[in-house]
Amino acid sequence: MGSLYWFETMDNGWERRLKQRIGKGIGIALLLGFILINCIFFSKVSGEDIQHFVSRQGVWGPLVYMGLFAVLPAAFFPVAVLALGGGLAFGLLWGSVYTFIGALVNCALMFLLSRYVGRERISAYVQKRLPPKWQARLANAGGPQGFLLLILLRLIPAVPYNLINYAFGLTDISFGAYMLASGLGIIPGTFVFINIGDKAQQTASPAFWIALGLLGALCILTALLGRRLFPETGKMDKQKGMDASHGTKNK
Numbered sequence: 297m298g299s300l301y302w303f304e305t306m307d308n309g310w311e312r313r314l315k316q317r318i319g320k321g322i323g324i325a326l327l328l329g330f331i332l333i334n335c336i337f338f339s340k341v342s343g344e345d346i347q348h349f350v351s352r353q354g355v356w357g358p359l360v361y362m363g364l365f366a367v368l369p370a371a372f373f374p375v376a377v378l379a380l381g382g383g384l385a386f387g388l389l390w391g392s393v394y395t396f397i398g399a400l401v402n403c404a405l406m407f408l409l410s411r412y413v414g415r416e417r418i419s420a421y422v423q424k425r426l427p428p429k430w431q432a433r434l435a436n437a438g439g440p441q442g443f444l445l446l447i448l449l450r451l452i453p454a455v456p457y458n459l460i461n462y463a464f465g466l467t468d469i470s471f472g473a474y475m476l477a478s479g480l481g482i483i484p485g486t487f488v489f490i491n492i493g494d495k496a497q498q499t500a501s502p503a504f505w506i507a508l509g510l511l512g513a514l515c516i517l518t519a520l521l522g523r524r525l526f527p528e529t530g531k532m533d534k535q536k537g538m539d540a541s542h543g544t545k546n547k
Contacts, residue, residue: 330547341373343493346381360392361385365398370406375399375457391490396479399486403478404459410465422463424455438468443477450481451520452513453488488514496504 333386346364350357361382369375378398382391410418423431437445444462464474488511495504 303483321399322400326354327501341377343380343384343496346378347384350385357385358390362394362398362401365395366401366405369458369461372458373478376453377459377491380496383490384496388487388491388494391494392486395423395486396482399482400475400479404471404475407471407474407512408459410462415435415466418462419466422466425459425489426463434467437464438470442467442469443473446477446490447472448518448521450478451484451514451521453485466468484514489508 346361350361350364351359363428365375365378365382374482379391382395385391387395407545426434433441433445446460446469450457451461469477488507491510492504495501495507498504
């Protein structure tokens with residue numbers, strides 16, 4: 297009986313490891329498939345192309361658009377292009393609603409891929425793309441400061457949306473806190489980019505230039521907010537600049 301129990305335990309452990317490897321393999325294959333599809337079919341797609349494509353889908357257009365927003369950013373497709381297309385196709389109100397829903401689904405998808413499927417590959421990618429000071433900050437992103445950090449990063453248009461999703465999947469932040477912070481953080485940016493798309497065909501009107509001004513204001517406000525919430529980041533940058541200048545003088 298003891299030997300039989302040992303064999304059963306060994307078989308169960310082997311089956312569990314096999315299922316885990318199969319699951320990771322499928323996840324990596326899906327991720328690579330997303331990237332390949334993006335490179336082949338969407339690498340030169342503009343906001344107007346997104347608009348024409350979803351408009352041809354009739355009543356299914358909103359669902360197709362939300363599906364594109366849920367999947368394509370996982371393959372590093374620029375979300376700004378998707379948002380501009382959403383604004384062109386659906387206008388400010390419904391474009392914002394559909395974009396918000398699609399973005400939330402995508403946030404969840406990329407977070408789960410990073411945490412449970414392609415963790416090693418994604419970790420290597422994030423380390424190459426993310427500055428060391430932000431890597432150190434993300435290492436302690438499980439508490440309230442991590443929650444605020446995620447909201448702030450969502451607000452900054454210059455920070456790659458895709459990188460944030462994958463990077464936070466590597467942290468200790470809970471899935472619920474991640475989704476709540478993401479939902480709060482993407483609202484202003486969603487409105488700003490959808491508004492630009494909505495006004496993109498009226499480039500001579502004041503409304504278009506106001507939309508661009510809102511984007512500029514968002515960039516400035518988030519920069520000021522970042523310095524207020526995380527003042528040590530600015531100090532680190534100044535210290536690095538001083539060290540570099542001293543090193544140059546010593547040479």
